[in-house]
Amino acid sequence: xxxxxxxxxxxxxxxxxxxxxxxxxxxxxxxxxxxxxxxxxxxxxxxxxxxxxxxxxxxxxxxxxxxxxxxxxxxxxxxxxxxxxxxxxxxxxxxxxxxxxxxxxxxxxxxxxxxxxxxxxxxxxxxxxxxxxxxxxxxxxxxxxxxxxxxxxxxxxxxxxxxxxxxxxxxxxxxxxxxxxxxxxxxxxxxxxxxxxxxxxxxxxxxxxxxxxxxxxxxxxxxxxxxxxxxxxxxxxxxxxxxxxxxxxxxxxxxxxxxxxxxxxxxxxxxxxxxxxxxxxx
Numbered sequence: 001x002x003x004x005x006x007x008x009x010x011x012x013x014x015x016x017x018x019x020x021x022x023x024x025x026x027x028x029x030x031x032x033x034x035x036x037x038x039x040x041x042x043x044x045x046x047x048x049x050x051x052x053x054x055x056x057x058x059x060x061x062x063x064x065x066x067x068x069x070x071x072x073x074x075x076x077x078x079x080x081x082x083x084x085x086x087x088x089x090x091x092x093x094x095x096x097x098x099x100x101x102x103x104x105x106x107x108x109x110x111x112x113x114x115x116x117x118x119x120x121x122x123x124x125x126x127x128x129x130x131x132x133x134x135x136x137x138x139x140x141x142x143x144x145x146x147x148x149x150x151x152x153x154x155x156x157x158x159x160x161x162x163x164x165x166x167x168x169x170x171x172x173x174x175x176x177x178x179x180x181x182x183x184x185x186x187x188x189x190x191x192x193x194x195x196x197x198x199x200x201x202x203x204x205x206x207x208x209x210x211x212x213x214x215x216x217x218x219x220x221x222x223x224x225x226x227x228x229x230x231x232x233x234x235x236x237x238x239x240x241x242x243x244x245x246x247x248x249x250x251x252x253x254x255x256x257x258x259x260x261x262x263x264x265x266x267x268x269x270x271x272x273x274x275x276x277x278x279x280x281x282x
Contacts, residue, residue, distance in 0.1 A: 005024060006021060006024060008032065008036050008039070011025075011036060011040075011213065011216065012040060012216055012220060015213040015214075015216035015217055015246070016216075016217050019249075019252075019253045019256075020253070021213075022210055022213060022249065022250035022253040022254070023253045023254060025206075025209040025210060025212075025213055025250075026202055026206040026207075026209055026210055026250070026253075026254055027206070029205075029206075029208075029209035029212075030205055032209070033184070033205075033208045033209045033211075033212040034181065034184075034208075034212070036212060037177070037180055037181070037184065037212050037215075038177055040216060040219060041173055041176050041177055041180065041219065042173055044219055044220065044222075044223040045169060045172050045173050045176065046169075047223070047226075047227055048169070048172065048226065049165055049166070049168065049169030049172070050165070052164070052165050052168045052169065053164065053165025053166070053168075053169075054165075056160070056161065056164040056165060057161040057164075057165075060157045060158070060160065060161050061161075064157050066094045067091060067093075067100070068150050068153045068154055068157070069150065070089075070090075070091045070092070071091065071148075071149065071150050071153055072084060072085030072089050072103065072149070073085070073147075073148075073149040074103070074121070074147070074148045074149065075145075075146070075147055075148075076140055076143045076145065076146040076148075077144070077145050077146075078143075078144060078145075079124055079139070079140045079141035079142065079143055080123060080124055080140075081103075081105050081121060081122065081123055081124065081140065082105065083103055083105060085103075087103065087104050087105060087106050087108070088102055088103065088104035088106070088108055088109045089102070089103040089104070090102055090117075091103075098116065099116055099117045100117060100118055100119065101117055101118065101119040101120070101121070102117045102119070102120045102121070103120075103121045104120070104121070104122060105121075105122060105123040107122075107123070117129070124139065124140050124141065125137055125138060125139050125140055126138045126140065180215060180219070183215060183243070184208060184211045184212050184215060185208075185211075187207075187211035187214055187215070187243060187244070187247050188204060188207040188208045188210075188211045190244070190247065191207040191210060191211060191247055191250075191251060192204070192207060194247075194248065194251050195207070195251050195254070195255075197255070198251070198254055198255050202251075202254055206254075210247060210250035210251065210254075211247060213246065213250060214243045214244070214245075214246035214247040214249075214250060215243045215246075216246075217242055217243075217246060218239035218240075218242050218243050221239070221242075222235070222239060
């Protein structure tokens with residue numbers, strides 16, 4: 001039995017090269033693998049989360065006022081919209097003059113697919129253009145009373161500066177964690193096939209530990225490339241190949257240990273043969 005000699009904090013570095021550490025993980029990591037994976041991803045997503053936070057805060061401070069100033073006072077009462085402004089009201093991009101949103105309760109404006117706008121607020125509904133061929137219609141019948149104007153928009157945007165970054169960070173972390181868990185489970189299943197000749201055969205928990213280590217280099221390299229704003233052609237395929245390569249590396253470490261134990265005295269292998277000179281009575 002191998003005793004745990006390394007901290008979980010050393011795992012990201014040791015996963016790149018340490019044959020002994022792969023054996024240690026296979027022997028000692030029970031219930032640790034997925035916790036380590038979550039910790040690794042949480043750290044690797046931090047730079048991106050900070051970039052999102054800073055970018056959103058900058059946009060709110062520098063860009064949003066140009067759009068907020070175009071918002072008229074809007075009241076929704078019992079699902080019916082009323083606007084204190086001349087209609088139809090257009091909210092546009094000051095730079096490109098492109099229409100982004102239309103507010104019209106009079107029925108004068110054509111559908112969104114003819115105007116190019118992304119949002120349309122009508123008398124009793126909101127229409128949002130999701131894509132070139134997808135439009136969603138949301139009824140306002142469930143709203144009893146709602147007031148919205150420039151001051152409220154500024155308030156909401158101001159508060160969003162403090163929650164947008166953490167929210168996006170948590171969403172990215174959750175999505176990537178789910179993806180990596182599926183990947184690790186797949187690698188562990190692949191490891192069961194490749195380890196059929198190992199005696200004793202490693203359990204699924206050991207293979208999970210090796211698989212988590214196997215994806216570590218890909219996660220770290222991918223993070224570094226993202227920070228450097230660099231990319232690889234077919235990066236997903238490259239990283240998958242790297243992960244499978246490290247899986248085989250970890251299995252080779254276990255196989256070597258198994259072979260060593262078979263040949264060691266008292267470990268089920270053949271006893272050592274004396275090959276020295278024979279003397280009297282030898």
